[in-house]
Amino acid sequence: MSKNLAKMSKKILAVLSAGSEEMEFTITVDILRRAGVNVTVGGLEGSDPVTCSRQVVIVPDKALSDVSTESFDGIFLPGGLVGAKNMCESKPLGELLKKLESEGKVIAAICAAPTALLAHSIGLGKSITSYPSTKDQLAGSYKYVDDQVIVQDGQLLTSRGPGTAMVFGLKLAEILVGMEKSQEVAKGMLLNGEYKLN
Amino acid sequence: MSKNLAKMSKKILAVLSAGSEEMEFTITVDILRRAGVNVTVGGLEGSDPVTCSRQVVIVPDKALSDVSTESFDGIFLPGGLVGAKNMCESKPLGELLKKLESEGKVIAAICAAPTALLAHSIGLGKSITSYPSTKDQLAGSYKYVDDQVIVQDGQLLTSRGPGTAMVFGLKLAEILVGMEKSQEVAKGMLLNGEYKLN
Numbered sequence: 268m269s270k271n272l273a274k275m276s277k278k279i280l281a282v283l284s285a286g287s288e289e290m291e292f293t294i295t296v297d298i299l300r301r302a303g304v305n306v307t308v309g310g311l312e313g314s315d316p317v318t319c320s321r322q323v324v325i326v327p328d329k330a331l332s333d334v335s336t337e338s339f340d341g342i343f344l345p346g347g348l349v350g351a352k353n354m355c356e357s358k359p360l361g362e363l364l365k366k367l368e369s370e371g372k373v374i375a376a377i378c379a380a381p382t383a384l385l386a387h388s389i390g391l392g393k394s395i396t397s398y399p400s401t402k403d404q405l406a407g408s409y410k411y412v413d414d415q416v417i418v419q420d421g422q423l424l425t426s427r428g429p430g431t432a433m434v435f436g437l438k439l440a441e442i443l444v445g446m447e448k449s450q451e452v453a454k455g456m457l458l459n460g461e462y463k464l465n
Numbered sequence: 466m467s468k469n470l471a472k473m474s475k476k477i478l479a480v481l482s483a484g485s486e487e488m489e490f491t492i493t494v495d496i497l498r499r500a501g502v503n504v505t506v507g508g509l510e511g512s513d514p515v516t517c518s519r520q521v522v523i524v525p526d527k528a529l530s531d532v533s534t535e536s537f538d539g540i541f542l543p544g545g546l547v548g549a550k551n552m553c554e555s556k557p558l559g560e561l562l563k564k565l566e567s568e569g570k571v572i573a574a575i576c577a578a579p580t581a582l583l584a585h586s587i588g589l590g591k592s593i594t595s596y597p598s599t600k601d602q603l604a605g606s607y608k609y610v611d612d613q614v615i616v617q618d619g620q621l622l623t624s625r626g627p628g629t630a631m632v633f634g635l636k637l638a639e640i641l642v643g644m645e646k647s648q649e650v651a652k653g654m655l656l657n658g659e660y661k662l663n
Contacts, residue, residue, distance in 0.1 A: 289494075290492050293490075293491040293492075294491075294492070294627075297487055297518075298488075300519040300520065316514070321494065321498040322498065323491055325522065325524075326514050399655075428654055428655040430651070431655060433627075433628065453628070455626075456627040456628040457629060
């Protein structure tokens with residue numbers, strides 16, 4: 268049975284860059300792993316420790332350049348203005364995003380990271396949300412939603428900021444492994460109640 | 466003015482151990498730094514990278530043994546069952562907690578970490594909360610509260626788990642630097658609304 272489970276377990280690539288928002292990153296990776304998702308942390312700049320937006324230092328599992336041939340069920344981009352800018356400017360990340368988009372895989376981005384979707388022409392015209400300060404950049408190329416905490420449009424899942432990261436992580440878990448597991452994770456986190464954010 | 470601000474800025478020691486809950490740790494440190502608190506991450510086992518409860522690897526700023534002579538306005542202990550167990554068994558951490566308690570400094574613990582307060586006889590008899598599964602251990606030595614997300618009793622601040630970590634971090638920021646700054650941080654995180662947890 269464990270072999271079957273291993274075969275079936277979903278694989279997500281979590282991209283981490285200098286200046287990524289550590290809370291959005293860690294909440295999402297933690298929730299996905301609690302849900303049994305196999306998460307690989309790929310360092311945009313390599314495999315060295317990464318200093319995040321509020322100076323928490325996180326070590327990637329691998330360099331992003333070393334995972335490009337692996338197969339994933341989806342990709343997750345955390346926010347942080349500097350981290351997102353680095354993601355906008357990364358040609359290898361752009362190629363990976365295009366490949367995953369064409370394969371119909373899940374593409375999840377939070378906070379400022381949806382700007383990297385625009386930079387690499389991913390999901391143009393779809394409904395998305397983002398950190399409010401990045402709305403003007405995105406509104407011309409996407410159907411911008413600003414009254415929802417998370418927005419799913421087909422393979423694209425976007426969200427707004429640190430305060431919405433738990434809901435985002437749980438929704439991503441739900442997409443990958445189902446509502447039952449996602450709710451079990453929420454319960455273990457003591458997040459059972461209504462969760463009203465704006 | 467920047468010199469005065471530097472002089473006035475509050476210093477918190479955030480303890481990180483193998484098996485600490487990375488989401489609770491990162492949320493709290495991130496929020497405190499957003500609030501202008503000077504946070505030092507002290508590694509319980511040294512300054513090497515620490516593998517947390519869901520395999521996120523975080524690098525401490527210093528070994529805990531290298532900060533014991535520094536002065537802090539408070540200490541923060543994240544949860545995670547294994548991390549909290551390590552904190553229970555650490556004699557140097559126990560001595561540091563006793564010193565900070567006697568100086569009237571803030572002692573903040575979330576999830577399973579209040580068990581380390583018990584192990585080192587900190588704040589016995591005070592009102593606390595914790596992750597529900599640790600209630601039985603704590604209820605004989607403290608006034609255990611299980612219908613509140615955060616509990617403050619004098620210098621002691623405790624909370625329940627990952628889902629309550631944002632409220633906990635914001636309350637700790639409020640205690641250290643005031644309500645106005647804490648609310649500004651919450652707003653920047655897009656955490657303006659009601660926040661109903663259990």
